Amino acid sequence: MPELSQLEMGAFLKLYNRGGYVLDFSTNDFDVFTMNSVGVAVCEKYGMSKGKSLMAYLNDACPTDKMKLIKDLFDYYEANFDGEYTRREPAYSGEYRFDYNAEYAGYYRKCKEIANRVFGISAPFLQTAKILKDKFSSDYLSAQIDLMIEMQSSNPTEAIGKAKELIESCCKTILDDNHIEWDKNWDVGRLTGETVKCLKLMPADIPDTAPAASEMKALLGNLRAISTNLAALRNPYGSGHGKSASYKGLEERHAKLAVGSSITLVSFLWDTHERRGSDAN
Known part of the structure; x- marks a missing residue:
């Protein structure tokens, strides 16, 4: 925003x-x-x-x-x-x-x-971002959310990078809380995949007899794609490569799409993580 x-x-x-x-x-x-x-x-x-x-x-x-x-x-x-x-x-x-x-x-x-x-359509994401900050007991994650939102207009490329990092941090925290070791060399797609597996959000975890099973399986199957595509979107636009005179960088609209996707995914993963914890108690 x-x-x-x-x-x-x-x-x-x-x-x-x-x-x-x-x-x-x-x-x-x-x-x-x-x-x-x-x-x-x-x-x-x-x-x-x-x-x-x-x-x-x-x-x-x-x-x-x-x-x-x-x-x-x-x-x-x-x-x-x-x-x-x-x-x-x-x-x-x-x-x-x-x-x-x-x-x-x-x-x-x-x-x-x-x-x-x-504000426009970004208002719901602003509210979700505030809720996430309240839920995370981490100053680092809260700072990441603030920086990501602030950079949407001033530095869209970096905002997309922060959106990817927020997913990474969320996944690592969930895996840590569930005593699952993760490798520092895992990319964001692998981290998301392992987190989805940990939370039993894989398509295979949905019974075929469940209402709207095929639609739920399709949605869950695309969770990892969100994080993978965020990383793929940012890589060609990084600041470490020489650019031609005709180069056009990412725009604010791209950053809004990335930030909104990141907040939606992180909110869903974290809500599921919290619900599993309360069910276990």
Whole structure:
């Protein structure tokens, strides 16, 4: 997911910050909201006004958490402040509505344009990435996820490399947890294959009598292909080879495809790993 520029971030802050307040939140409600969104009660942490605490958090937060809080606040604004940016009469007598405000309506239109471009279909992956970070008890894996998402726009080739490395790290962790030795010379395809086997996700593990057995077998058979093809995609575009003048590198859209595929695969493998652990207990 591309990061917001300073100007774009400023547009969202103008929409949210109301003279030290943030939208219509009380201090306690805002802390509850941010805790639910990113796991941090920002006013309690920074001890300043809601507006200043929000700005301080956005300056300190990793890209994943920063973008998630911005998006969650935007979703809250759209759900609760529609009267401020749209002109219409109350639907029924006594309905409370924020008065239409041309200035904030302008901020909203600008932010909506940015949100459609930046969040768009990537929003579900952002949420999944946040969940994965919470699940992994590893600062390294959390940092890999942040870096991978941040590099989608700034360095697509490296983002694809990080997507492959995330799969490798996840597979090694699962194999370690199951006391299965892995070889340092295994490529990402072999690591994924051994992990799938360990988790009993091989096509052969699905009974022919199971509902939609053939479709499930086909999907499981393609799990290893995701990681193998990520490695194959990145190799021709590495930085260690001479390039001709007509060379064209990977684009942001390629990185989004790779990152989304990596997050989906890792989430599925890790969820299966956790479920097997809970079933064993």
